[in-house]
Amino acid sequence: MTRVYVPGDMAAVAVGADEVVAALAGEAAARGLTMEIVRNGSRGVFELEPLVEAQTSAGRIGYGRVSPQDIPGLLDAGMLDGGEHPARIGRPEDLPFLKRQTRLTFARCGIIDPASLGDYRAHGGWKGLERALATGGQAVVEQIKASGLRGRGGAGFPAGIKLETVRAASGARKFVVCNADEGDSGTFADRMIMEGDPFLLIEGLLIAAYAVGAAKGYVYIRSEYPFAVRAMERAIGAAYAAGFLGPDVAGSYFAFDLEVRVGGGAYVCGEETSLLESIEGKRGQVRAKPPLPAHEGLFGMPTAVNNVLTLAALPFVLSEGAKAYADFGMGRSRGTMPIQLAGDIKNGGLFETAFGVTLGELVDDIGRGTLSGRPVRAVQVGGPLGAYFPRALFDTPFDYEAFAARGGIVGHGGVVVFNDSVDMAEQARFAMQFCAIESCGKCTPCRIGSTRGVEVIERIIAGERRAENLELLNDLCDTMKLGSLCALGGLTPLPVRSATTHFPEDFGLTAQPEPAE
Amino acid sequence: MAPNSAVRPWSAEHGGEIIARHDGQEGALLPILHDIQHEFGWVPDEAVAQAALTLNLSRAEVHGVLTFYPDLRRAPAGRRVVKLCQAEACQARGGRAVTAAAEAAIGVLLGATTPDGEVTLEPVYCLGLCASGPSALVDGRPVGRLDPAGVRRLLEAG
Numbered sequence: 001m002t003r004v005y006v007p008g009d010m011a012a013v014a015v016g017a018d019e020v021v022a023a024l025a026g027e028a029a030a031r032g033l034t035m036e037i038v039r040n041g042s043r044g045v046f047e048l049e050p051l052v053e054a055q056t057s058a059g060r061i062g063y064g065r066v067s068p069q070d071i072p073g074l075l076d077a078g079m080l081d082g083g084e085h086p087a088r089i090g091r092p093e094d095l096p097f098l099k100r101q102t103r104l105t106f107a108r109c110g111i112i113d114p115a116s117l118g119d120y121r122a123h124g125g126w127k128g129l130e131r132a133l134a135t136g137g138q139a140v141v142e143q144i145k146a147s148g149l150r151g152r153g154g155a156g157f158p159a160g161i162k163l164e165t166v167r168a169a170s171g172a173r174k175f176v177v178c179n180a181d182e183g184d185s186g187t188f189a190d191r192m193i194m195e196g197d198p199f200l201l202i203e204g205l206l207i208a209a210y211a212v213g214a215a216k217g218y219v220y221i222r223s224e225y226p227f228a229v230r231a232m233e234r235a236i237g238a239a240y241a242a243g244f245l246g247p248d249v250a251g252s253y254f255a256f257d258l259e260v261r262v263g264g265g266a267y268v269c270g271e272e273t274s275l276l277e278s279i280e281g282k283r284g285q286v287r288a289k290p291p292l293p294a295h296e297g298l299f300g301m302p303t304a305v306n307n308v309l310t311l312a313a314l315p316f317v318l319s320e321g322a323k324a325y326a327d328f329g330m331g332r333s334r335g336t337m338p339i340q341l342a343g344d345i346k347n348g349g350l351f352e353t354a355f356g357v358t359l360g361e362l363v364d365d366i367g368r369g370t371l372s373g374r375p376v377r378a379v380q381v382g383g384p385l386g387a388y389f390p391r392a393l394f395d396t397p398f399d400y401e402a403f404a405a406r407g408g409i410v411g412h413g414g415v416v417v418f419n420d421s422v423d424m425a426e427q428a429r430f431a432m433q434f435c436a437i438e439s440c441g442k443c444t445p446c447r448i449g450s451t452r453g454v455e456v457i458e459r460i461i462a463g464e465r466r467a468e469n470l471e472l473l474n475d476l477c478d479t480m481k482l483g484s485l486c487a488l489g490g491l492t493p494l495p496v497r498s499a500t501t502h503f504p505e506d507f508g509l510t511a512q513p514e515p516a517e
Numbered sequence: 518m519a520p521n522s523a524v525r526p527w528s529a530e531h532g533g534e535i536i537a538r539h540d541g542q543e544g545a546l547l548p549i550l551h552d553i554q555h556e557f558g559w560v561p562d563e564a565v566a567q568a569a570l571t572l573n574l575s576r577a578e579v580h581g582v583l584t585f586y587p588d589l590r591r592a593p594a595g596r597r598v599v600k601l602c603q604a605e606a607c608q609a610r611g612g613r614a615v616t617a618a619a620e621a622a623i624g625v626l627l628g629a630t631t632p633d634g635e636v637t638l639e640p641v642y643c644l645g646l647c648a649s650g651p652s653a654l655v656d657g658r659p660v661g662r663l664d665p666a667g668v669r670r671l672l673e674a675g
Contacts, residue, residue, distance in 0.1 A: 010646065011646045011649045011659070014649055014661030014662075015649055015661045015662055185607070185642065185647060186605060190645075223588050224644050224645065224654070262547075262551060264547060264588045265641075266585065267642060278547060279547075282544075283585040284585060299544075342648045343605070343647065343648075344610055345648065384605060384642075416605050427605070427608075430608075437642075
């Protein structure tokens with residue numbers, strides 16, 4: 001029986017994948033064709049979604065941007081055997097966008113049936129867990145430290161050190177928590193993994209839990225990701241049924257329970273202490289650090305809080321060895337980064353590659369410039385708290401330190417492209433407004449500063465005493481940066497200052513002194 | 518997910534059953550409030566009192582949690598809920614024009630419900646569909662590649 005793949009990924013469904021499946025099933029029934037329709041994850045080439053693939057003797061053959069109306073014609077053209085058609089793109093893995101990637105974390109995403117444990121194992125699943133269980137917790141920590149893996153949520157803290165801290169901490173119970181509150185605009189890698197390869201995240205959580213000695217874990221998923229919530233709940237159910245979760249994980253006597261928690265639409269809950277408060281059933285207000293969650297985290301117990309991509313990198317590190325991972329990358333940024341190309345870009349999507357690729361390569365070469373055809377003016381990297389980069393900084397390599405040296409952040413790897421119609425004063429105002437909307441309210445610089453920031457920028461836009469108000473804005477940015485409890489208030493000055501520094505003409509200014517650090 | 522017209526009217530007995538399902542769960546308040554809203558479309562004051570009593574919290578504490586999370590409603594929404602993404606990646610793809618067209622089409626601003634109770638228009642900050650925007654979530658169903666004409670059709674579809 002022919003297998004046909006139509007992604008069940010939320011972004012594919014948003015552009016008609018479910019309607020394509022209905023048309024395909026209806027037409028198949030009418031023609032007496034038998035086929036198995038698999039709802040895979042997305043390969044991350046969003047320009048081509050819905051991307052339908054037929055399993056043929058020559059491999060999987062893809063048909064891009066398929067609409068329900070295309071189905072009869074596609075079947076007439078012999079789609080099930082890879083027949084010619086204007087929508088035919090050949091083997092997806094031969095697309096330059098996919099061919100140029102180094103997919104370690106996303107190796108299976110878009111290829112396997114995310115609901116199938118059999119598919120997961122057949123494509124190399126559980127090998128990292130098996131290696132971990134065979135070597136012991138301390139050896140697992142050593143491997144992760146040697147891999148150089150840093151937290152992919154944005155802060156870039158060495159993952160092995162964090163796990164080692166939790167392992168060494170004493171507590172009646174310990175927890176691992178997966179931060180799947182992927183709120184940064186321009187990012188969707190966590191969502192794609194949860195929808196397209198959920199057992200990978202479960203395996204990563206098991207490895208982390210085994211390393212630190214935790215018996216319970218939570219996956220905190222934002223409510224804006226209903227498909228990811230369903231996919232994770234389904235995968236957790238299947239993992240329990242197959243003995244990969246519960247009192248005796250894979251026959252090892254290691255016990256681990258895992259539960260999904262759904263957020264409430266608050267961006268700040270992506271901050272780890274706010275996230276822990278939310279799991280405890282409280283308002284998602286940030287905690288002062290110290291104590292670090294590694295010492296006193298969830299319910300006051302030692303807790304490892306890690307991003308989806310950090311945990312999803314662990315199975316590779318364990319199964320292939322720390323060196324295989326560390327061999328990729330540059331400087332202190334080791335391994336690969338799933339970069340997400342978004343906004344006004346022709347070839348947007350998920351691009352996993354070794355650290356070191358430049359912003360210009362990503363935008364102009366891999367992303368092929370803007371979708372609108374207008375010139376690129378600014379690129380925001382790292383979500384709403386990331387800096388706006390002008391074309392002059394396109395030689396910046398994707399590397400934690402290189403971005404920091406240019407006043408930016410890599411963050412969670414989101415790259416949002418803006419064309420020349422963008423008003424950077426409005427973007428700066430929006431950054432402050434977003435902070436005002438999303439502030440948890442606990443600290444004054446963030447709660448009040450963001451609202452004052454909106455007002456000051458509005459005065460600058462209106463042409464009121466521009467130089468004085470700009471000085472005031474700079475002062476306010478210092479207060480927020482230095483005085484806020486967490487990254488929301490602390491990093492909002494990044495997009496604001498990058499806008500005034502690199503695009504002063506949008507604020508009615510001709511020249512702007514560099515902000516004092 | 519069905520339109521909000523599919524939700525049930527509040528019943529204290531049923532609310533109590535929902536809360537009881539979370540017996541023994543640590544940090545159960547947010548999951549309880551989600552379940553209450555899923556069933557009834559909003560979180561009535563009676564549910565706040567019930568949850569407070571069951572979890573041994575003050576009503577003020579439950580109220581504090583309820584009002585912290587933008588997802589949770591203290592009043593019923595319109596029959597349809599249309600969430601339009603306002604975040605940067607959708608802005609870069611023409612999201613502001615889509616929002617303006619939606620507001621003009623039904624005559625209410627983001628965050629409001631039409632006077633006939635038909636549509637609630639809400640902002641959402643990123644749906645993770647950032648290479649396929651501008652995006653929306655319509656009664657839980659994702660929609661991408663919107664333009665002003667597309668969002669008008671969506672709102673007229675009923």
